[in-house]
Amino acid sequence: MEVNEAAKLPIARPVASRPRCPLYKSFSELLTGAVDISSTNVHSEMAITTIRPKTIRLKPATNHALVGEPSSQVGVSEAPVGFGADNILQSVKKPKVLYKPIAKLAPKKTIPLLENKGSSVSDQQRVIADAEAHIQSANEVKQQHDPTTESKQSLSAKSGQDKKKVRSTIVSGSTEEVAQSLINTSNVDRPSYDGYNWRKYGQKQVKGSEYPRSYYKCTHLKCLVKKKVERSYDGQITEIVYRGEHNHPKPQPPKRNLSDGHRRTAICNDTSKETNNPAWSNQHPQMSEAYVCRRENQNDGGLTIHSSKVPCFYDPIVAAGMHTAVRNSEDSAEGSKKLKATCDEQKSKRRKIKCPSSGAGTSGESTFPYIPNQSTTDSEITEDGFRWRKYGQKVVKGSSYPRRYYRCISPKCNVWKFVERTTDDPRAFITTYEGKHNHGVPNRRPNSEASKTSSKSSAMKEKL
DNA sequence: TTGTTTTGACCCAGA
C-alpha cells in the first residue's frame, strides 16, 4: 500500500488530450498497434507512458513526425501493407514517443501523409481505411494467406511495403478478381461502407482483449443507432456490432468524394469512387444489425467469412480495415464535416441519447435470431478459427441473396452470425456477428491448411 | 466557433 501511494504521488491523472502528432494515434490505436507490432517494445514503452503527468503527445512537427511516425502509423494501420518496420522502430525509439505506432487505422490524418506526403493525413487514412473498408465491405475477399501467417508477415515484412502495395497485397491475397474488386471498391470511399456518419462516444478496454472497444453513435439527430467496434484478443479481427435501425436515409457520400477524391485517386483509380460505396450501402441500406466483415479466400468461389477470430495476415490491416470499415461511417462523419452541407445531421453537442433498444435489431441479443425451417445442419465451418454450424438460411427483404445463419458450435456459446451476399460478386459477403464467444478460439492456425487441421484437433481438445 | 476525439469517471446490470 505504501509503495503504491508513493508511486501515485508522481503520477498525475492522465488528461484526455489528443495527440497532436499525426504519428501518435489515439491511445487505443497506439496501444493496439503497439501490441500488434511488438509486444515487447510496447510494454516497455507503455510502462513509461503510464507514469506521465499527462498524456503527452508530440505535436506533429509535420516533418519529423511524418517521416518516422506517420509511416509507422501507416505501417501500423496498414502495417502489413506499408512501411517498413524500421520506421516503426524508429518511431518507437524516439525518446519522446510515448505511444508506439500501432498497426491500426491511422487517425484520419495520418493516412494522407502516409500515402501522399502531400495530402493530409486524414485523407490518407481515409483512403486506406476506405480502401480496406471497401474491400471488406464490398466483398469479403478471400485471403489465400493463412491468417496467422499473414498476421505475422504483415507485422514484419509488410511494414516495408507501400500502402498501395498493401492493398495490392490484400488483393493478391485474394483472387485477382477479388483483388480488383477490392481495389476498385477500395477506391471508393469508405462512407459507402455503411453510408452513415458516426461519432465516437466512447472507448473502453475490454477485458480479455488487448484492444479497446470503441463505441459509436450515428450522428443523425434522430437516429439512435449505435455500433461498437471490437477486436478480438488476437487483435486480428474487428467486430462491428450495430444496434438499432437508422430512421433516416444515408447521408450522401458524394461530397466526400470530392474532397477525398484525390486521395482515392492516389490509392486507386477513383473510377467509381462514390459509386462503389453505394454498392455496399445500397445493397445493405437497412442493415442496422451487427455486421462484421471479414475476408477470406476460398477456392470455391464462395466467400469464406471470417468469423470473429480470423487472424488475417495483415491482421492489423484487417483489423484496421475492419476498423476502417467500421469507421467508414466515421469517415463519412469526417467527410461530413467538410461536407456538412450534405448531411442533414446536425449534431448538437453532446446530446445524451439513450439507445432505447439496444436490443433493437438483431444485435441486442445473443440468442439466435433465426430459426431455420430447414434442417440445414451443414457441416461446421472453421473459417475464423471458430467452428460454426449452419443452421438456416433465409431471404431477407431488400436483398436478393439469401442470408445464411451460423452459430458457434461450442455448447455454451451463443454466438451466431449470418453471412449475406452483398453484391453480384459471389465472393462479396458481409458477415454479421452477434454475441461474443465465451471461449477461446479453438485453435490458432499457424499457417497453412495443415495447421488448420491441427487447429481443428486442438479446438476439439479445448472443447473437451 | 463548432464538431470530433480522447479518456477517466460514473452508472448499472449481472455474477
Added chain:
DNA sequence: CTCTGGGTCAAAACA
C-alpha cells in the same frame, strides 16, 4: 451485498 465489467457521459483538447 459486493465485485466486476460493459456501456455511456462529459470535460478537455483538437482540428
